[in-house]
Every structure is written in C-alpha cells, then in structure tokens.
Amino acid sequence: MGATARFLHITDTHLKTAGTELKVDDFKVRVPGIDPATRESAIAETLKRVATALHDSNQTLDGVIFCGDAQVGGQAGGHQLLFELLMEHLEKLGIAANKIIAVPGNHDVPRGSPPGSVGRYQAFTDVWRKGGCITPWLDGVDTAHDWRKHVLLSSDFQWAIVAFNSCNWSHVDALPSELRKIWDAIPGKFAGGDDGLEKKLREGLDHLSRYDMARVSPQQLGALKAMLRDLPRPNGLPQVRIAALHHHLRAPSHREEVKPFADVTNLEQVRTFLQEQDFSALLHGHKHESKVQYDHVHAGDDKSPHRILMVAGATFEAGRANDAVRVVDLDGLPWIPSLRLTAFPVARQGLDAHSQTTKKYRLWTPLEPVDAPPVVIQGSDIDEVYARLRLLAEEEAKNKTLIVHLDLRDTSTIKRLPKDYPALLDGEKARADWLDDLVKWWQLPSSQLDQRIHYIHGNRLRRYGSDVDQITRIGDLLRQGATTRAIAVLIDPSRDFREDTRRRDFASFCLVQFIRRDGPGHIRHVDCVAFYRAQEMVRWWPINVAELLHLQHEIGSYFNATPGRITTITADARSTARSPTRVAMPVIDRWLDQAPEKLHVLALSLVRGALESDLERSIANEWLAALKDLQLAAHDHEADGGPVVAIEGLRVLAQYLEASHGPGTQACTSLATNLRELANLGGDERRAGAPKERQDWSKRVVDSLQGVAAECERIWSSKATVTKRSPTTKTAGLPASKRSSRGSSV
Numbered sequence: 215m216g217a218t219a220r221f222l223h224i225t226d227t228h229l230k231t232a233g234t235e236l237k238v239d240d241f242k243v244r245v246p247g248i249d250p251a252t253r254e255s256a257i258a259e260t261l262k263r264v265a266t267a268l269h270d271s272n273q274t275l276d277g278v279i280f281c282g283d284a285q286v287g288g289q290a291g292g293h294q295l296l297f298e299l300l301m302e303h304l305e306k307l308g309i310a311a312n313k314i315i316a317v318p319g320n321h322d323v324p325r326g327s328p329p330g331s332v333g334r335y336q337a338f339t340d341v342w343r344k345g346g347c348i349t350p351w352l353d354g355v356d357t358a359h360d361w362r363k364h365v366l367l368s369s370d371f372q373w374a375i376v377a378f379n380s381c382n383w384s385h386v387d388a389l390p391s392e393l394r395k396i397w398d399a400i401p402g403k404f405a406g407g408d409d410g411l412e413k414k415l416r417e418g419l420d421h422l423s424r425y426d427m428a429r430v431s432p433q434q435l436g437a438l439k440a441m442l443r444d445l446p447r448p449n450g451l452p453q454v455r456i457a458a459l460h461h462h463l464r465a466p467s468h469r470e471e472v473k474p475f476a477d478v479t480n481l482e483q484v485r486t487f488l489q490e491q492d493f494s495a496l497l498h499g500h501k502h503e504s505k506v507q508y509d510h511v512h513a514g515d516d517k518s519p520h521r522i523l524m525v526a527g528a529t530f531e532a533g534r535a536n537d538a539v540r541v542v543d544l545d546g547l548p549w550i551p552s553l554r555l556t557a558f559p560v561a562r563q564g565l566d567a568h569s570q571t572t573k574k575y576r577l578w579t580p581l582e583p584v585d586a587p588p589v590v591i592q593g594s595d596i597d598e599v600y601a602r603l604r605l606l607a608e609e610e611a612k613n614k615t616l617i618v619h620l621d622l623r624d625t626s627t628i629k630r631l632p633k634d635y636p637a638l639l640d641g642e643k644a645r646a647d648w649l650d651d652l653v654k655w656w657q658l659p660s661s662q663l664d665q666r667i668h669y670i671h672g673n674r675l676r677r678y679g680s681d682v683d684q685i686t687r688i689g690d691l692l693r694q695g696a697t698t699r700a701i702a703v704l705i706d707p708s709r710d711f712r713e714d715t716r717r718r719d720f721a722s723f724c725l726v727q728f729i730r731r732d733g734p735g736h737i738r739h740v741d742c743v744a745f746y747r748a749q750e751m752v753r754w755w756p757i758n759v760a761e762l763l764h765l766q767h768e769i770g771s772y773f774n775a776t777p778g779r780i781t782t783i784t785a786d787a788r789s790t791a792r793s794p795t796r797v798a799m800p801v802i803d804r805w806l807d808q809a810p811e812k813l814h815v816l817a818l819s820l821v822r823g824a825l826e827s828d829l830e831r832s833i834a835n836e837w838l839a840a841l842k843d844l845q846l847a848a849h850d851h852e853a854d855g856g857p858v859v860a861i862e863g864l865r866v867l868a869q870y871l872e873a874s875h876g877p878g879t880q881a882c883t884s885l886a887t888n889l890r891e892l893a894n895l896g897g898d899e900r901r902a903g904a905p906k907e908r909q910d911w912s913k914r915v916v917d918s919l920q921g922v923a924a925e926c927e928r929i930w931s932s933k934a935t936v937t938k939r940s941p942t943t944k945t946a947g948l949p950a951s952k953r954s955s956r957g958s959s960v
Contacts, residue, residue, distance in 0.1 A: 219373055219544040220273060222264065222304065223462075223555075225281035225499030225530035228321065229253055231291030237532050238560060259561040260538055261303035267558075268541070271583055274308040277366050277544070279375060281499035281527055282319025282460035285337070288385070291489060293322070293341035301800040303621035311346035315366045317377050318350070319460040320426055321499065329382045330354025335387040350379035361441035371448040372547045376493075377796065379434060380478060383427040387464040397423065428461040430484050442491050449549040454577060458490060458495040466505035466526035478517045485511045488797040494577040495553060497525045497542070504528035504537040506555065507693050518587075521552060523575050523817040535560040536570060540878040551577040589613035589787075594623050600756060605749035616751065616787035620759070621904035623778040628763045632756055639664035653760045655804055662806045669721035671761060674704040685765065689772030692740070700728040722748045723758065728769055731778055739778030740770045748786040757878055758782065800847075800861035801840045812836075813863065823878035823932050834930065841923045859896030859915075864889045878929050887924045892918045 228234065234253040241250055268275065272647055278722055285292035300314060318338045327334040330353040343349045350365045351359075361367075366375040389397055400419060405412035447453050461478055463485060478484055488496065489511035505526040510519035517874040525542075528534040537557040546552050554574045581587070589611035593599040603618060624626070629636055631645045640643045655661075657672035660802050664673060676683050684702035691700045703725045710721065726744040733739065749755060766777035807811045812833050820829045840860075868886035895915050900907040 218547070219276040219368060219812055220268075221277045221375075221542045221544070222275055222309075223279045223525070223527055223540040224300075224543050225527035226283040226502055227253065227257055227292065228283055228286045228529065229292035229295045230402070233296070235288065235439065236530055236560075238914070240533055249466060253530055254299070256538075256560050257296070258299050258303070259563060260530075261559060262301055263561045264539060264541065265303045265307055268307055268667065272627040275304060275541075276308070276368070276374060278304065278309055278314045279312065279458050279497050280316040280548050281458055281497055282317050282381070282554050283321040283499060283529075284319070284906050285321050285652060287321055287750050288324045289335050292833070293337055297341050297347075301520060313346070313366065313579065314342070315348040315375050315377050315458050316342040317379060317458050317460050318381045320428070321383050323381055324387040326387050327388055328419070330657055332795075332873055333943055348375075348377055349489050351376040351434050351441075353380055353382045353431050356437070359437050359440040359444070361445050364438075365445060367445065371446045372451060373454045373456070373551075374445060375456050375458055376438065378430055378438070378443070378484075380428045380430050380459055380461040382431060382434075383425070383429050385424055385426050388425050388427075389422050389423045392425075396553060411765055417520065419704065425475055426473070428478045429480055429700055430459075430478065430487075430588055432480075432483070433486050435483065439487070439491065448548065450549075453479055453492075454544065454547065454551045455493045456544075459496060460497050460527060461500050463496060463779065464505070464507065464509050464524050465559060466501050466524070468505040469501075471501075485509070485522075485662055488522055489513060492520075494551065497524060497527065499527045501526060501527070502529045502531060502534060504534060504557070506572065508523045508575075518581060521579060523577060524946055525553070525555070528682060528793060530560055545574070549578075553577060559568060567692035569788075572657050586614055588617055590617045590619070592621070594621055596620065598631045601634055603755060604634060604752050604789070607787050610924045611751075611787045615785055616749075616784045618755070618782045618784075620780040621778075622780075624635050625704075626758050627758075627764075628760050628780075635756055636752065648908070649757065649760055651808065653764050656757075658807060662950065665802060666861060668709065668936060669723075670705060671723055671880055674721070675702055675704070675765075678703070679706065679708070685768060689769045690729060692775075693773040696730040696732060698727070698729065700730075702726050702728075722746050726762065726765070730773070730775065732772055735773075737872060738770075738773060738775035740766045740775045741778040741780070743781045743783065746782065746784045748788060749783070749784040750788050750790065751783070752789045755782065771904070800858065800860035800868070802844075802860040806864055806866060807821065813867050813870060817851070817867060817874055817882075819898075820871060820882050820926065820929050821874040823875035823881070825930050834926070838923055838926065840921050845916050845919050848912045848919070859901065861893045861896040864893040864896070867891070878932070880923070881932075885929070886924065888918065888922050892922060 232252075232254065236251040236253045236256045238251055238256075253586075254614040280296070280300075284296045289355050297314075300309065301311070308476045318335065323334045326336075332355060335352050335355055336925075339349065339355070339376040341612070342419040343363075348364060351364050356363075364377050366377075368374070399418065401412045401415035405415055440731055442455075445453075463478060463481060464479075475822055504524050505524075507523045507524050509524050511522060512519045514952075525540075527540065528537040529539050538560045539558050541558070543554040543556070545554060547885060552574045555572045557570045557572060559570070579616050580589075591602050591606065594604070595915045599618065599620060603616075607616065620628075629646060630642060631648070631649050635645070637645055637648065639648055654671060656674075659672050659676040659949050660671060661667065661670050663672065664670065678684055688700040688702060691697050704721055705724050722745050726742055729741040729743070731739040731741050742765070744758070744762055746758070749758065759782065762780050762782075763777055765779075793892055815830055816837055819825050819834060825831045825834055844860060868889040874882070892915070895901075895918060897913070898911060901915075902908070902909040903911075
C-alpha cells in the first residue's frame with residue numbers, strides 16, 4: 215500500500231538535572247529504601263522498551279519528533295538529559311542527531327527573558343541545535359531562510375516535518391511603562407522590613423506582570439513560507455507535510471484552562487498558513503492530554519475546507535501513563551497517506567509494557583478539492599434536501615454532476631410533493647393525488663402513446679425488448695438473498711441508438727440498481743441507486759424519487775421488505791423548466807390512458823354548446839389550464855427533442871367532435887380543424903431546429919393554443935355562463951387530482 219516512514223513522538227518530559235519525581239504512586243509515608251520513581255528513570259525504561267519492541271520486529275525509526283518542555287519552569291538540565299536518553303536508546307534504530315526535530319516549549323525559556331533574545335533560547339540551542347538536530351526558525355536569532363536547518367525531509371522528498379516555534383512570548387513581562395518605574399520598589403515599601411514577606415510580595419507581583427503567551431510571529435511565518443517555496447518536492451507526486459509545534463491549535467480536551475492567553479493569539483493566521491501550505495497533520499504537546507482529532511480550515515472562497523489531523527501528545531504523569539510516548543507510522547505514500555499511532559505506556563520494572571494501537575487516521579479524503587467536482591447532497595428530511603437541491607441546481611451544481619442521497623426517517627413523505635415544489639395546486643391532498651397519478655402513468659407497462667413516447671419508464675422496466683420483465687427478475691433475485699446484480703436498464707441501444715432516431719426524444723432515466731439490505735432480526739430494506747444522464751432537478755427530481763419509491767414497494771413485496779435509501783446520480787443537473795408541462799405528459803394526451811371518458815365529456819359539452827354539470831365545468835377548467843401550460847412549454851427549448859407538445863389527445867378530441875351532432879356542430883367542425891393543425895405542429899421538427907425556426911414554431915403554437923382556448927370559451931358562452939374556477943387550483947380550472955403535464959427529457 216505504498217511507502218512508509220516511522221517516527222517517535224515524545225513531548226513534555228519536564229526533566230531537571232536529576233531526581234525529578236514521577237508521581238505515579240501514592241506515598242502517604244516515606245519508608246527508607248522505598249524511593250519514588252523519577253521521571254528520567256521512567257523515560258529511560260520506556261525508551262528502552264520501545265526500542266526493544268521495534269528492534270525485535272525488525273523496524274527502524276526515520277525520525278524523532280520532540281514537541282517541547284524538556285525542562286521544568288525554565289530550570290536548566292532537562293534538554294541535555296533528554297537528548298542523551300534519546301541517543302542512548304534509539305541510536306540502534308537508525309536515529310542520529312540530524313533525524314531529531316525539536317521545538318521549544320514554554321518551560322524551555324527563562325521566565326522574564328526578552329522575546330527574540332539569544333538568552334531566551336540559549337539552553338535550548340546549546341543542546342539541540344549545536345548537537346545537530348532540526349530546530350525551528352527563532353525570532354531574534356535566525357535571519358537566513360535555510361530549510362535544511364528547520365525541516366526534516368525524506369530522501370525521496372515524499373514527506374517533510376516542519377519545526378514551528380510558538381514560545382517567543384512565553385512567560386514574558388508585560389508591564390505598562392508607568393508601573394515599570396515603581397514596580398521593583400513596591401515589595402520593599404509594603405514589607406516593612408520583613409525579608410520573607412518582601413520575597414513573597416515580589417514573587418506575587420512577578421506572577422501578575424508575566425504572561426505565558428503563545429504566538430507564531432508573522433516574521434517566522436514569512437521565513438517558513440520562503441523555506442517551503444524552496445523545499446524540494448517529489449517529481450509528479452504529492453508531498454505530505456507535518457508540523458511540529460509545542461502549543462495546541464485546538465483544545466485536545468474539555469478541561470477548561472482559565473488564564474490569559476490560553477490559546478495561540480494569532481490562531482487563525484497560523485491555521486490559514488497551514489491550509490495555504492497544504493499541511494496534512496500537526497503534532498503538539500503542552501496540554502498533557504492524549505487526543506487525536508481533525509480540524510477543518512475554511513478558505514476564503516467556495517473551496518472545500520482543508521482538513522488537518524491534530525495529534526496531541528500526552529506526558530509522563532499520573533492519569534496519562536498509558537500514552538506516554540507514541541510510535542507514529544506514516545503509511546500509504548504517496549497517494550493514500552495515513553498516520554497509525556501506537557501508544558506506549560510508562561514502563562514499570564518487572565512488568566511487560568503492552569503497546570496500545572489506536573486506529574489509523576487518513577491524511578486524505580475522498581473529496582479532495584478539484585475543479586468542478588460532483589456536488590453531493592444528503593439528508594433524512596425530504597423537504598430539507600429538496601430546498602437545498604433547488605438552490606444548488608441553480609448555483610454550484612448547475613450543469614454538473616449532482617448526487618442526492620436520501621436516508622429518510624419516513625419514506626412515505628416522498629408520496630407527497632416537497633413543500634417548496636412549484637406546482638399550481640392548493641392543498642396537500644390535491645398535490646399528492648397529482649403526483650400519484652403521474653407516477654402511475656410513467657409506470658404503465660404499456661400506453662397508447664408508446665409509438666411517440668417510446669421511453670415510458672414502465673414499458674422499459676416491464677417490457678424491455680418487448681418481453682423482458684426486469685422488475686419481476688429483480689424481485690426474484692433479491693428474494694433469494696442480497697445481491698449487487700439487481701440492475702434494470704432503460705436504455706435500449708437497438709431502439710435508441712439507430713441513425714433514424716437522432717432527432718426524437720431520448721430517455722434521461724438510464725438505469726437503476728436495487729440492493730437488499732438485511733438488518734437485525736427479520737428487518738429487510740430495499741435500497742436503490744438510479745442514474746440519469748440529465749435531469750430537471752426542480753420539477754422532475756421529486757417525481758423521479760416518487761417513482762423509485764413506487765418500485766421499492768413493488769420489489770419489496772417479493773420478500774417482505776420496506777423501502778430504504780434512495781440515491782440519484784445526475785450527470786447533468788438542470789433547473790430550466792418554467793412550466794409543469796415540462797415534467798409531465800400533457801393532460802390532454804394522458805387522458806387517453808388514465809381518463810378517456812374526459813375526452814368524451816369534453817366533446818359532448820362542446821357539441822351541445824354549454825356546460826351543464828359540475829363535472830363538465832371541472833373538465834373544461836382542466837382543459838383550459840392545460841392549454842395555458844402548453845403555451846409556457848412552447849417557449850422551453852432546452853430539453854432534448856425540443857419543447858413539450860400534445861398530439862394524440864388533440865386528434866382523438868377532433869375525431870369525437872367531427873363524429874358528434876348538436877347545436878354546436880358547425881363551430882366544433884372549425885375547432886376540430888384547428889385541433890388537427892395544432893397536433894401537426896406538435897410533430898413539426900422545427901420545434902427542435904435552429905433558433906430562428908424554433909422561435910417561429912413557438913409563435914405559431916402559442917397563437918394556435920390561444921385560438922383554440924378562445925374558440926372553446928365562445929362555444930360554451932353561447933348558451934351558458936363561462937366556466938367556474940375550481941376551488942382546488944391557483945389558476946383557472948385546474949382540478950387538483952388530475953392536472954398534469956410532461957417534459958421531453960425524462
């Protein structure tokens with residue numbers, strides 16, 4: 215799985231010259247011959263155990279990352295002692311001074327020393343820098359930008375460990391100038407000659423005037439930026455960059471620390487620097503807490519947040535003895551890097567020290583930032599997902615790949631239209647009935663419109679190639695057990711890819727896969743993933759999802775399963791439709807399959823020349839509303855195959871008018887002629903032609919539709935009042951349960 219590198223992470227050892235007590239035991243009395251453990255002995259024994267474990271498994275180390283606080287309160291001695299212990303126990307694992315990266319901690323600088331002074335870092339540099347180790351760029355000490363002194367780089371350049379200094383203002387005196395003049399005289403003035411009291415007052419005042427402040431200076435960030443610009447990179451491969459810092463950028467626990475400057479003062483500058491310089495991880499100490507967590511740094515634009523793994527090191531003290539030091543394995547280079555952390559506890563003589571391996575942490579994500587990536591929406595509430603989908607279909611996902619994943623708390627909510635769906639319907643029942651009628655039509659195994667609408671979904675699913683019932687096949691497959699082979703296709707190359715079919719409408723719903731998901735007990739679900747080459751997201755997506763739910767119910771009936779997750783993948787997301795007709799078969803044509811009696815009633819009322827019942831008035835209103843929708847649809851030119859039209863229903867209505875006799879026969883003869891002309895316009899190829907041809911076609915269609923509507927109203931008004939408006943619709947005459955229209959790309 216790629217190249218690897220291995221490091222030892224150690225921090226906050228807090229050593230003195232000798233004899234620093236390690237409080238892992240509870241000494242309520244002191245007994246001669248029973249001495250408390252010391253920190254140096256515990257560190258030595260722990261390093262020895264780590265070295266033995268690695269050596270016995272033929273492993274070596276590529277580096278040591280020390281994140282500061284070798285000393286206690288700035289008292290000298292800790293640096294040299296720790297350096298010697300590391301070299302003594304790790305040299306046989308391949309560790310030399312130039313493979314140790316060391317950063318100072320706030321306990322490693324003399325208290326009260328001026329920021330950016332040589333004296334502030336003298337004890338640190340005398341050991342680590344003079345010993346040949348990698349150390350940070352230090353304010354007031356360094357001026358050159360030589361990355362070789364501040365970056366531990368692999369021989370193949372695939373990884374780099376970069377040292378940061380956050381302690382230039384640790385334990386710094388910050389008195390106002392007015393107080394500084396009298397500050398030193400205050401203890402003597404108020405002690406009244408009591409030397410002990412004067413000492414305590416001086417210590418207290420010194421504490422008040424000193425701030426333990428964490429900060430990475432802009433000058434250091436500038437120097438690091440210059441060094442990283444010059445840092446060698448692997449040819450054509452990514453480079454994993456890891457920062458080593460003493461202070462945390464994100465608190466590693468819920469433990470509250472109440473003090474001034476508890477966090478890095480220019481925190482957001484440092485986080486932004488890490489994001490801009492593409493750091494994948496940061497190792498730190500300071501808080502004596504063992505924690506691993508991701509931090510997400512947001513850029514100032516629409517790019518995905520940059521993820522950084524924050525690794526907090528523990529230390530040698532009571533309550534944290536199980537994670538004293540860590541072996542850090544960098545695996546999967548160059549393409550799938552990850553950190554695997556193996557914690558080693560404080561070693562006790564005579565007892566085995568068992569390592570505790572934590573989980574592996576990825577330094578990459580499946581959603582790495584790229585140009586024009588697929589947009590993903592997921593959620594458990596249909597209204598929330600749809601609201602976001604509408605926005606993204608107009609913005610980030612416009613004409614791009616859009617993936618929508620539904621894991622709903624209640625799948626029955628798909629049976630109604632989302633709350634924001636732009637349907638010209640009032641009332642939840644009316645909207646649900648309209649959706650149900652439409653889903654049932656699209657799932658018909660055969661239709662009187664098959665010759666023109668040759669890609670009706672039910673036909674392709676249940677009569678593929680005329681004789682293959684794909685739904686029954688899938689139900690039988692999933693009844694036998696979980697399988698990934700339960701796929702139905704709606705594209706038929708023998709019918710859709712022929713040369714003579716180039717200009718006709720083409721299916722957008724391409725394929726769907728159903729998956730059986732068995733839960734605990736006898737719970738079973740049917741999940742599905744559907745692919746669309748293009749999809750009108752605002753108006754079509756809710757209908758497609760309702761179709762998928764319908765199919766989940768049908769397939770689930772084979773083995774007592776309920777609908778589960780639904781995922782739609784759309785290669786080209788659109789939001790261009792202005793009319794419901796774009797997403798539904800025109801009601802005029804759909805009546806042939808679902809309500810042919812309406813054409814009879816409509817023809818009868820026209821031949822009679824009057825509307826004499828509520829049913830006739832309702833159907834008339836539905837007819838006039840459908841004609842208005844078709845006027846809007848005539849201007850929609852972006853769907854494949856051109857604007858949506860009505861044909862078959864118009865011709866059948868014309869036939870009924872010509873075959874009937876009554877007071878309005880003469881007027882209906884003229885109306886029938888106009889209906890046939892309108893149907894012929896529906897089949898005119900100019901609707902999908904050049905822009906000028908489409909514009910001319912649209913005008914003729916709109917004029918014809920307006921003329922037909924006006925004729926119908928004149929005929930009815932000759933003996934009766936103009937049609938009443940249905941209370942269930944927002945526009946004239948649209949019955950809530952039956953109003954429907956269709957788009958050419960489905």
